[in-house]
Amino acid sequence: MSVVIHDNAACGDARPTLSVLMPFLRDDPSDLLCMLDREAQGVGGRAELIVLDDGTADPALTARLTALIDALSLPARLITLGANEGRSKGRNRLAQEARGRFLLFLDSDMRPDHARFLADWVDLAVNDNPAVAFGGFSLLQAPTDTRYAVHRQMAARSDCISADQRTLQPEKYVFTSNLLVRRDVFDTESFDAGFSGWGWEDVEWAMRVSRRFPVVHIDNPATHMGLDTVEALTAKYEQSAPNFARVAARHPDFVAAYPSYRVAKKLKAVPGLRMIRPLFKQVARLGLLPPALRGFSLRLYRAALYAEAI
Structure with missing residues (x-):
């Protein structure tokens, strides 16, 4: 190089x-x-x-x-x-x-x-x-x-x-x-x-x-x-899922206290999560909805990605 x-x-x-x-x-x-x-x-x-x-x-x-x-x-x-x-x-x-x-x-x-x-x-x-x-x-x-x-x-x-x-x-x-x-x-x-x-x-x-x-x-x-825009954030979250799994495996004591991990663990038990996950992304994209609701849906999308990674 x-x-x-x-x-x-x-x-x-x-x-x-x-x-x-x-x-x-x-x-x-x-x-x-x-x-x-x-x-x-x-x-x-x-x-x-x-x-x-x-x-x-x-x-x-x-x-x-x-x-x-x-x-x-x-x-x-x-x-x-x-x-x-x-x-x-x-x-x-x-x-x-x-x-x-x-x-x-x-x-x-x-x-x-x-x-x-x-x-x-x-x-x-x-x-x-x-x-x-x-x-x-x-x-x-x-x-x-x-x-x-x-x-x-x-x-x-x-x-x-x-x-x-x-x-x-x-x-x-x-x-x-x-x-x-x-x-x-x-x-x-x-x-x-x-x-x-x-x-x-x-x-x-x-x-x-x-x-x-x-x-x-x-x-x-x-x-x-x-x-970032919602599109850019979703792309970053998709990149971050393997990294989150790496952190969770190394530091389970810390990660267990994080809301993102607790939600991911709950979502992991949801049947058909892979099919549901795109809906969270679609809701986050809806510009007519309040930013707080779109942000909540985007956090669920991230947690669903993490659920599949851990």
Whole structure:
């Protein structure tokens, strides 16, 4: 596989405390890079940016990002892969490239919700030395298009919750969208490259880590801009079913407490589930229904997929 690495002028002498690790595939992370770079003076050389193009194969985008990287004040590196290697492998590669004692995994479709987002992460790392910390995410800046109404409703209900709520099940609410990890912790437990497609590799990692290290939750949110249509969500859920089964087999004690697992176990006993399952998908597609009802039907569709996988 071809790998091209491009550093900006600030990268060479940098001695960062925090490495911001940002993978992307067929997205343009330019807006997020610019937003983070506005904090360059505030973090005083204590942060670097490492961006991984995981096989987009778009020379025009690569050229634009190379020029942007060169213009940033923060130390920054762009890694361009000739072929996609997947979510887990890509993030493991980013961690290997990092020079900071702390790693901040940040998805390219996130947007900081306040002007001290990066500085607050650096301060937390320096002052508290956490093993793992998740900052949460919001929908504050997310698009409000009707086509995203179901995903918005579902995310607001189950994902965009306070640190106090997330702390009740600390491993469940760990996503690579806004995740701080101390290097020695990641060296001990990296992402499982056996996961393929979309979903669950970050939660499974958190389950392993939480057995050995404390996982803390704070309110330092960023907006998840990448809301999906119902069609896109169903495709992701279909990809995630084998991954869910992998997690359930490895960590039955954790998974037993998850509503998605409990519903899947009940659905598994329903006769003719394979024939019923498409009806849940059809209901979720009906734009005339309230988003909450469509979201409920979509969760049933996901649970039915998981029922067949476990």
